[in-house]
Amino acid sequence: MANYTLTASSPLAGLQQEYQGVTLAEVTNKALVSISVPLGGETALQTAVTATYGVTLPVTGKSSKTSVDNALFAGMSRDQCWLFFETDNIRPVNIITEKLGASGYYTDQSDSWVMLSLAGEKSRDVLERICPINLDPDVFLIGDVARTSMEHMGSIILRESEHNYLLCSARSSANSFVHAIELSIKNVI
Amino acid sequence: MKMTSQIQQVNRVSQGLLNNNTEQSLSFEFNGKSMTGYAGDTLASALLANGEKLVARSFKYHRPRGIFSAGSEEPNALVELRKGAYQEPNTRATIIELFDGLEAKSQNYRGSLKYDLMAINDRLSPFLSAGFYYKTFMWPKAFWEKLYEPIIRSSAGLGRLSAIEDGDSYDKGFLHCDLLIIGAGPAGLAAALQASRSGAKVLVADEDFLLGGRLNAENHGVAGAAGHEWAASTVAELNSLPNVRIMPRTSIYGSFDHGIYGALERKTDHLASSGGKPRQVLWRIYSKQALLCAGSTERPIAFANNDRPGVMLAGSVRTYVNRYGVTAGQKVAVFTNNDDGWRTAVDLSDKGVEISAIIDTRDKAPLAAPKGAAVMMGGSVINTAGRHGIREITLSNGQKVPTDCLAVSGGWNPNVHLTCHQRGKPEWQDDISAFVPGHALPVGMQVAGAANGTLTLASALAEGHAKASEMVSNIGYTPSNSLAPDSNDESCAVSAFWYVDSGKDRAWLDLQNDVTVKDIKLSHQEGFRSVEHLKRYTTLGMATDQGKTSNVNALAVMADCTGKTIPETGTTIFRPPYTPVAIGALAGRARGKDFRPTRLTPSHRWAEAQGAVFVETGMWLRAQWFPQAGETTWRESVDREVIQTRKSVGICDVTTLGKIDIQGRDAAAFLNKIYANAFAKLPVGKVRYGLMLREDGIAMDDGTTARFSDTHFVMTTTTANAVSVFRHMEFARQCLWPDLDVQLLSATEQFAQYAVAGPNSRKLLQKIVDADYAIDNESFPFMACAEITVCNGIPARLFRISFSGELAYEIAVPARYGDSLFRVLMEAGQEYDVVPYGTEALGVMRIEKGHAAGNELNGQITAQNLGMGRLVSKKKDCIGNKLSERSALNTDNIVELVGFRPVDVTEMLSSGAHFIAIGAEASTENDQGWMSSVCYSPELKMSVGIGFIQNGSQRLGEKVRAVDLVRGKDIEVEITSAHHVDPEGERLRG
Structure with a gap:
């Protein structure tokens, strides 16, 4: 047996910041697994997802929420959705495989991204300095998800509630990403 | 105080x-x-x-x-x-x-x-x-650069920079709207009211800090109130609506494709201090429709010495008295060719200012002159006097009139600029003697009010209202039933009168660049016929004002010279920006270390604590070497890292290599088409080197791909090509072979990956790999791969691959464990004197081993050049296969990758040197190839290189010269195998 222990660390060491009208916090309790649809396997995957999670697979740009594992399916492209769910299991793909069997191709993305929650009534003011997509609350609805680029960093934005957004960007540039958001907060608030 | x-x-x-x-x-x-x-x-x-x-x-x-x-x-x-x-x-x-x-x-x-x-x-x-x-200043020639130009440059010009870094910050941002209204004058406000009442998302931008445009400068009434009061109440209503965003102090400076507009918002310029907030914000506005209500700009009339302080635009003199309560002089004269000029006299007189004279080029007075003002119809001002300000004007009848302010009006030019930013050409409208927007407007743009040549108030309000109705219905809203604000049209007749013959005196057209009527005539005389040439020869219309008050008058002079009409003469092309934009605003927050994002490897914190020297590779910061106490040069550190790795074991962070997760029933078939060499039969648990070609047969990238199951592969790419290879493969998957069942995901960020290289690498890994997994040579031979666990159950991937030529592995764990794994490996490796090694040592070892990298895969090189021609399988098709067979790429004399060593082992080779036969002249004709990579080999104790030379594989042992004219080197080298170290590959299989 190996005599060494590995310790996990999150990209931003669990950052939590509060400002007037907005909070910024690293999300560390979520796993992220991409589910790709095998060619011709849409129905099988849909059946498996409905049976296990009780929801339909979202179309691109939309998401489906379920109470199972507090999970959220985000439609990322025609043949791919990403599943955010709460777990501390280091093998999240195994959890999905147990639930959905071989009906999809699964890739663990949990460590690929830094996840940040930007919440509060000023969140859109903060985001309009870095996020090119239209965040008008009547246009980017609750549950909508989009890939975009913020300050030259590929990003994913998900509107979780009226004023709350989940932002994901590459783990390696997490410091630059959070700096971009913090600078926006400083500039706006 | x-x-x-x-x-x-x-x-x-x-x-x-x-x-x-x-x-x-x-x-x-x-x-x-x-x-x-x-x-x-x-x-x-x-x-x-x-x-x-x-x-x-x-x-x-x-x-x-x-x-x-x-x-x-x-x-x-x-x-x-x-x-x-x-x-x-x-x-x-x-x-x-x-x-x-x-x-x-x-x-x-x-x-x-x-x-x-x-x-x-x-x-x-x-x-x-x-x-x-x-x-x-043409003679003597040498004087231009050293004498004339410095003198001219120091004596001409505008303001000076402080040469101190700008203390302010700037930001950028993105806005979206249904309807962008550019300008908040009468037309813009009427349009904003109508569009917002119809439910559209409206964004109103105006460069002024007080919205209302000319309503704040005139005494006209709107909807039963004073114009400026109507403007204020309208702005208040708009501000109260959730679907409207009003942006004062915001200039729309450019119109770009797809309804995108550039805007500069001056956030804190009106404050004594920016208080740490961005001074200006550069917005990119995405609009579905845009209504240009930018108003018009008054133009002067040119006459002798018309540039003295106190000579002003008549509408501006009116602005100062009506909006600011300031008269520009105590005794004001008006010189006009239109009705509007008269209003200046009336408004000033109403405030008790003495009007000394009104001079109109036309024959009939449109309004009653204020009491006491002398009126001269059909006349003109022919000269002025006054050293530091106007004191007196001379009229065409010879009369001299004392005055301390001359208000001049030559008519109004619609601000058509933004309609031209996508090559739209303005058209001449005779009744207002001005250019108006042409028919080819940017997609989604319309124009209303004075910017459209609708120069009178009631018409401008009505047009703004009507255009807004039309535009919101274009995007699916039902226009509100409300009516356009009620007002009256003022008289605005104008005659085409541009300049007064100034005789020997100078009459200014462009005040900013000191261009006179004579300059235009001279330029015509010297052969400049195109208006664009005229602009560049005379500098007319350049600098901060871009000729807003001078262009049309100059065109009129030029038209006179050529005998053409003004529209025949044409205008210069208006380009963004409409008004100046500070470079700081264009840069936004991208300054200093925030110029672009930085990517950090999982071992970065550890490396930083060790005092590692980092190098930027793309956005990544990678440890270049790890200096130790007593080492004074980078070479000492790098040599030590190489020697210790080859002697015992070294660890290098290779997380930056691209990793692509490939899954699907057809994943193997897909890879077989992507790679030039065969992949269909790669067994599960094995890794294979792969070379991919571009469609044109040139080498694109190389790397290794591991097979973890029948349907699951993991590819590595070079760091530099991680994105482009992924994109290439997505294109192939989606567009070339959509019938294949294959899915791609980038896994570059998911795993921390470390190379563990050297004869003791296996022993080191055995200390952390869980006992369930055997990694001895028999169980886990060269080019094996497996999903394993380390440190009591942490999932990991292990690859038996070697870039260094040593017995070596790459181990990957989920990125969250990356920092910890590096520290554990360093701790566990203490008994083997483990060293961390950086990109320099990595480079030395790959050159010693003869592996190609970015220097070799430079976009010109084929598999044949790399000595891998036979790798391109002819038993299958793959991207680039056919075009790699082009005859020019397959002659007997193509360059081939081989090694080079200096004959005199004390010589240091340089990459970029070209190979020339001994005794031949160092010329292009005699060029046989080039050195692509060199290093000092601590193992061979000499400088070694790899490079491309014609027919290289057949010339081993031959001597040529490596000539580097840039660095002044001419070194005799021997052609060798590219594999300087362990050519048989015994170490990596051991």
């Missing part, structure tokens, strides 16, 4: 629209002189209120200049604003909002503003006509 200062402000005749602001004055300094003004003033209105006429010197002749306009078109009154790191040159006094403590200086003079030493240029004006520097 605040104080009451009505006494100082000799030209303040009323409160104008400043209202309660006049209860407290603001102090400011101009050229070191203390003055006062009020909130709501511009620097220009405050200067005029204080009787300051002389505010600037002209560009070329250093003529005294005063305030000419009341808006962003100002050509004269450019000042240096603020001090030190916050100093900004060429700032237009007419748009600077006054704040307490403001400091401004005139620019472009030597000595004092009043007694400018450079005013001698005015005496030398016969030698300084259009294009003088092209013909005056």
Whole structure:
């Protein structure tokens, strides 16, 4: 047996910041697994997802929420959705495989991204300095998800509630990403 | 300090629209002189209120200049604003909002503003006509660069930079709307009301800080109220609506493709300090529709000595008196060719200002002249007098009229600029003697109000309202039933009168660049027929005002010269920006280390603590080497890292290599098409080197791909090509072979991956790999791969691959364990004297081993050049296979990758050297190839290289010269195998 222990660390060491009208916090309790649809396997995957999670697979740009594992399916492209769910299991793909069997191709993305929650009534003011997509609350609805680029960093934005957004960007540039958001907060608030 | 200062402000005749602001004055300094003004003033209105006429010197002749306009078109009154790191040159006094403590200086003079030493240029004006520097300073030739140009550059020009880094910050942002309304004058506000009442998301931007446009400068009524009151109440209503965003102090500076507009918002320019917030924000506005309501700009009439301080645009004189309660003079004359000029006389007279004369080029007076004003119809002003400001005008009948302000109106030019940013051409409209927007407008744009040539108030309001209805219905809204605001149309007749023959005297067209009527005539005489050539030869219409008050008049002069009409003569092309944009605003927050994102490897924190020297590779920061105490040069550190790795074991962070997760029933078939070599039969648990070609047969990238199951592969790419390879494969998957069942995911970020290399690498790994997994040579041979666990159950991937040529592995764990794994490996490796090694040692070992990398895969090289021609399988098709067979790529004399060593082992090779036969001249004809990578080999104790030379594989042992003309080297080298170290590969299989 190996005599060494590995310790996990999150990209931003669990950052939590509060400002007037907005909070910024690293999300560390979520796993992220991409589910790709095998060619011709849409129905099988849909059946498996409905049976296990009780929801339909979202179309691109939309998401489906379920109470199972507090999970959220985000439609990322025609043949791919990403599943955010709460777990501390280091093998999240195994959890999905147990639930959905071989009906999809699964890739663990949990460590690929830094996840940040930007919440509060000023969140859109903060985001309009870095996020090119239209965040008008009547246009980017609750549950909508989009890939975009913020300050030259590929990003994913998900509107979780009226004023709350989940932002994901590459783990390696997490410091630059959070700096971009913090600078926006400083500039706006 | 605040104080009451009505006494100082000799030209303040009323409160104008400043209202309660006049209860407290603001102090400011101009050229070191203390003055006062009020909130709501511009620097220009405050200067005029204080009787300051002389505010600037002209560009070329250093003529005294005063305030000419009341808006962003100002050509004269450019000042240096603020001090030190916050100093900004060429700032237009007419748009600077006054704040307490403001400091401004005139620019472009030597000595004092009043007694400018450079005013001698005015005496030398016969030698300084259009294009003088092209013909005056031609001889002797050598003098141009060393004498003439420095003198000209130091004596001409506008303001100066402080040469201190800008102390302010800037930001950028993105806005979206259904309808963008550019300009909040009558047409813009009427449109905004209608569009917002119809439910559309409306964004209104205006460059002024007080919205209303000309409504704030005139005395017209709207909807039963004074125009400025209607504007204020309309803005209040718009501000209360959730679907409207009003942006004052915001200039729309450019119209770009797809309804995108650039906007500059001046956030804190009106404050004494930005308070740590961005001074300006550059917005990118995405609009579905855009309504240009940018108004119009008044043009002057040219006549002799028309540039003296006190000669101003008539509409601006009216703005100053109506909006700011400031008269530009105590005895004002008006020179006009249109009805509008008369209103200046009326409004000034209403405020008690004496009107000395009204001179109209036309025969019939449109309005009654104010009491006491002499009227001259069918006449003109032919000259002016006054050293530092106008004192007297001479009329065409010879009469001299004392005056301290001459208000000139030559008509109004619609601000068509944004309609031209996508190559739209304005069209001539005879009844207003001006260009109006052409028919080819940017997609989604319409124009209303004065910008569209609709110069009168009721018509502008109606047009704004109607266009808004049309535009919102274009995007699915039902227009509101509300009516356009009620008003009356004022008289606006104009005659086409451009300039008065000035005889020997100069009549200015472009005040900013000192271009006169004579300059235009001279340029025509010298053969410049195109209006674009005219502009460049005379500099007309350049610099901060971009000729807003001069272009059309100059075209009229040119048309006269050529005998053509003005529309036949044409305009120059208007390009963004409409008004100046500071470079700082264009840069936004991308300054210093925030210029672009930085990517950090999982071992970064550890490496940083070790004092590693980092190198930027793309956005990544990678450890280049790890200096130790006593090491004084990078070579010492790198040599030690190489020696210790080859002797025992070293660890290198290779997380930056691209990793692509490939899954699907057809994943193997897909890879077989992507890679030039065969992949279909790669067994599970094995890794294979792969070379992929571009469609044209040139090598694109290389790497290894591991197979973890029948349907699951993991590819590695080079760091530099991680994105482009992924994109290439996605294209192939989606567009070339959509019938294959294959899915791609980037896994570059998911795993921390470390190379563990050296004869003790296996022993080191055995200390952390869980006992369930055997990694001895038999169980886990060269090119094996497996999903394993380490450190008691942490999932990991292990690859038996080697870039160094040693017994080596790459181990990957989920990135969250990356930092910890590196520390554990260093701790576990202590008994083997493990070393971390950086990219330099990595490079040394791969060159010693003869592996190609970025220097070799340079976009010109084929598999054949790399000596891998046979790798391109002819038993299958793959991207690039066919075109790699092109005859020119397969001659007997192609360059091939081989090794090189100096004959004199003390010589240091250099990459980029070209190979020349011994005794031959170092010329292009004799070029046989080039050295692509070199290093000092601690193992061989000499400099070694790899490179490409014609027919290299057949020339081992031959000697040639490596000639590097850039570094002045000419070294005799021997052609060797590219594998300088362990050519048989015994180590990596051991």
